[in-house]
Amino acid sequence: MASTIRVRATSNGDITEVQALIQHPMDTGFVKDAKGEIIPPHFIQQLTFEHDGKPVFVADWGAAVSKDPYVKFSFKGGKKGDELKIGWIDNKGATDATSAKIQ
Amino acid sequence: MRARFMIRLASVALVLAAFCAGARLAFATETPDPVADAKAFRDYFTKRFPKVKLEDFVNGPYSMNEDMHKQWEEKEQFPPYEFALEAGKEMFSKPFKNGKTYADCFADGGIGVRQNYPTFDEKEGKVITLELALNRCRQANGEAPYSYVKDEMASLTAYMAFTSRGKAMDIKIPDDPRAREAFQDGKRFFYTRRGQLNFSCATCHVQSPGERIRAEVLAPALGILNAMPIYRSEWSGMGTTSRRFTSCNSQVRSVPLEPQSDEYRNLEYYLSYVSNGLPISGPGARP
Numbered sequence: 001m002a003s004t005i006r007v008r009a010t011s012n013g014d015i016t017e018v019q020a021l022i023q024h025p026m027d028t029g030f031v032k033d034a035k036g037e038i039i040p041p042h043f044i045q046q047l048t049f050e051h052d053g054k055p056v057f058v059a060d061w062g063a064a065v066s067k068d069p070y071v072k073f074s075f076k077g078g079k080k081g082d083e084l085k086i087g088w089i090d091n092k093g094a095t096d097a098t099s100a101k102i103q
Numbered sequence: 104m105r106a107r108f109m110i111r112l113a114s115v116a117l118v119l120a121a122f123c124a125g126a127r128l129a130f131a132t133e134t135p136d137p138v139a140d141a142k143a144f145r146d147y148f149t150k151r152f153p154k155v156k157l158e159d160f161v162n163g164p165y166s167m168n169e170d171m172h173k174q175w176e177e178k179e180q181f182p183p184y185e186f187a188l189e190a191g192k193e194m195f196s197k198p199f200k201n202g203k204t205y206a207d208c209f210a211d212g213g214i215g216v217r218q219n220y221p222t223f224d225e226k227e228g229k230v231i232t233l234e235l236a237l238n239r240c241r242q243a244n245g246e247a248p249y250s251y252v253k254d255e256m257a258s259l260t261a262y263m264a265f266t267s268r269g270k271a272m273d274i275k276i277p278d279d280p281r282a283r284e285a286f287q288d289g290k291r292f293f294y295t296r297r298g299q300l301n302f303s304c305a306t307c308h309v310q311s312p313g314e315r316i317r318a319e320v321l322a323p324a325l326g327i328l329n330a331m332p333i334y335r336s337e338w339s340g341m342g343t344t345s346r347r348f349t350s351c352n353s354q355v356r357s358v359p360l361e362p363q364s365d366e367y368r369n370l371e372y373y374l375s376y377v378s379n380g381l382p383i384s385g386p387g388a389r390p
Contacts, residue, residue, distance in 0.1 A: 006181070008180075021183070021186075
């Protein structure tokens with residue numbers, strides 16, 4: 001299966017701007033399905049971006065974050081060609097990870 | 104004196120009756136004129152929004168509001184419909200159980216043909232939308248049809264729209280009275296008020312584009328279907344033209360028709376035809 005994570009990181013020499021889109025249902029546990037049964041909570045708990053072995057962005061998420069979340073942030077110290085590692089873990093223990101080169 | 108008054112009254116009544124009959128006759132024989140309609144439709148919007156470029160109308164609310172336009176440009180760098188697009192591409196090329204693919208059902212293998220839909224099928228005498236053609240393709244190849252409103256159908260049409268981006272909408276009305284009648288019927292539906300709120304499609308999308316309805320900015324009807332299917336943040340997902348029609352109808356508190364009913368197909372035919380010449384911009388993203 002294709003990765004659930006899409007990342008684009010661009011550097012202007014000083015600052016690296018990172019955009020990511022993650023495919024995840026982010027169910028809150030408060031919504032019922034068509035049959036009237038509760039859809040169990042299923043959301044990303046932690047999202048991490050690592051550069052050069054060091055985390056540059058860590059998010060502790062909960063049920064309040066929307067479906068297929070989008071993240072944008074920037075950090076200093078990245079260079080073009082560097083590798084950025086991205087991973088998430090959800091409340092069911094599922095994970096996904098990918099990496100991207102800074103452009 | 105009294106007698107003369109009665110005569111006069113009678114003659115007035117007669118004239119009135121004749122006028123009414125004439126008016127009714129005029130309505131019944133009202134000849135559809137798609138070319139003039141399309142021109143009038145486009146002129147209305149370009150005159151009302153002189154600053155908006157013609158090809159920008161297809162971007163719906165973003166063409167009406169500068170702040171939203173900026174937000175949207177940023178959003179388009181990483182659009183929310185990406186996943187659907189990718190899924191659609193995969194589904195489109197994956198063969199059916201009998202080995203055929205969607206490409207076998209469409210001209211040019213289904214690539215870059217979105218702008219020709221809906222078409223009028225002269226054999227059947229009805230309007231064929233892209234969604235309908237896709238499901239017929241599935242059924243002809245022994246597959247179960249998809250729901251018309253979202254998920255797989257939206258992914259497939261998203262991919263097909265994407266391959267047609269920038270191409271001008273090119274709906275044809277063949278020289279067939281049934282085709283003109285379908286166009287006219289769609290027009291009638293578009294301008295007919297319905298539901299508890301007594302809104303027609305035109306109330307929002309012709310009279311009030313750019314105005315707010317609650318927190319949303321209304322899209323102009325010109326080019327509104329060129330962006331279909333759309334990812335709506337409100338839906339947290341993709342929706343097809345069928346979904347937009349049914350949800351619009353229920354929002355004005357009327358009972359929506361079945362997706363791909365004759366009325367909706369004619370409506371899509373009308374609305375697409377009057378947007379001829381404007382580029383396909385789908386899949387779109389809307390708030």
